[in-house]
Amino acid sequence: RKEVEQDPGPFNVPEGATVAFNCTYSNSASQSFFWYRQDCRKEPKLLMSVYSSGNEDGRFTAQLNRASQYISLLIRDSKLSDSATYLCVVTPGNQFYFGTGTSLTVIP
Amino acid sequence: DTEVTQTPKHLVMGMTNKKSLKCEQHMGHRAMYWYKQKAKKPPELMFVYSYEKLSINESVPSRFSPECPNSSLLNLHLHALQPEDSALYLCASSQASSGITGELFFGEGSRLTVL
Numbered sequence: 001r002k003e004v005e006q007d008p009g010p011f012n013v014p015e016g017a018t019v020a021f022n023c024t025y026s027n028s029a030s031q032s033f034f035w036y037r038q039d040c041r042k043e044p045k046l047l048m049s050v051y052s053s054g055n056e057d058g059r060f061t062a063q064l065n066r067a068s069q070y071i072s073l074l075i076r077d078s079k080l081s082d083s084a085t086y087l088c089v090v091t092p093g094n095q096f097y098f099g100t101g102t103s104l105t106v107i108p
Numbered sequence: 109d110t111e112v113t114q115t116p117k118h119l120v121m122g123m124t125n126k127k128s129l130k131c132e133q134h135m136g137h138r139a140m141y142w143y144k145q146k147a148k149k150p151p152e153l154m155f156v157y158s159y160e161k162l163s164i165n166e167s168v169p170s171r172f173s174p175e176c177p178n179s180s181l182l183n184l185h186l187h188a189l190q191p192e193d194s195a196l197y198l199c200a201s202s203q204a205s206s207g208i209t210g211e212l213f214f215g216e217g218s219r220l221t222v223l
Contacts, residue, residue, distance in 0.1 A: 043214040098150040
């Protein structure tokens with residue numbers, strides 16, 4: 001069983017749409033959770049950490065459900081510049097487990 | 109700009125060559141990582157150094173040899189690679205402490221082509 005399972009995608013959405021990604025994780029001891037964004041041929045960059053109480057950064061909202069062991073990312077009012085691959089990352093300690101990534105394309 | 113610096117950005121090598129990838133960070137992080145990433149795949153963990161000691165080796169072939177000369181530097185020595193080793197090699201660092209771990213900071217990567 002994989003440590004982290006992520007929506008396969010790809011997601012193709014029009015500008016202005018709301019899109020949501022989910023990840024489930026298998027290790028209940030996981031302590032830290034993140035969403036990373038990766039543009040084509042670039043390194044992954046932190047989009048946001050995910051906190052137990054949920055957190056919002058502008059158009060982005062991340063949520064954590066420890067009981068069901070999943071994390072989610074909601075993007076509102078999608079922009080063309082949001083087109084990228086989104087990776088969920090889970091860590092039970094000093095080893096980071098990546099989801100397979102979900103490709104998002106925002107269409108004009 | 110990334111605070112993790114990798115060199116070279118691009119490397120082309122033959123199967124008999126010996127080369128090294130270098131990584132440097134000055135954030136005081138005590139955990140450093142090598143990842144390998146193929147196209148349209150997530151980063152795949154290769155090695156983890158914690159407090160300058162190798163703590164994780166994900167069954168990586170011996171043609172890849174990591175080295176951590178000090179807390180700021182991480183090298184990956186390459187020898188007798190195969191064409192299928194062509195990939196983006198990403199270095200990353202994080203705070204290393206018991207309990208909660210901070211985020212991963214990635215370098216821009218070294219794009220390796222093995223001919």
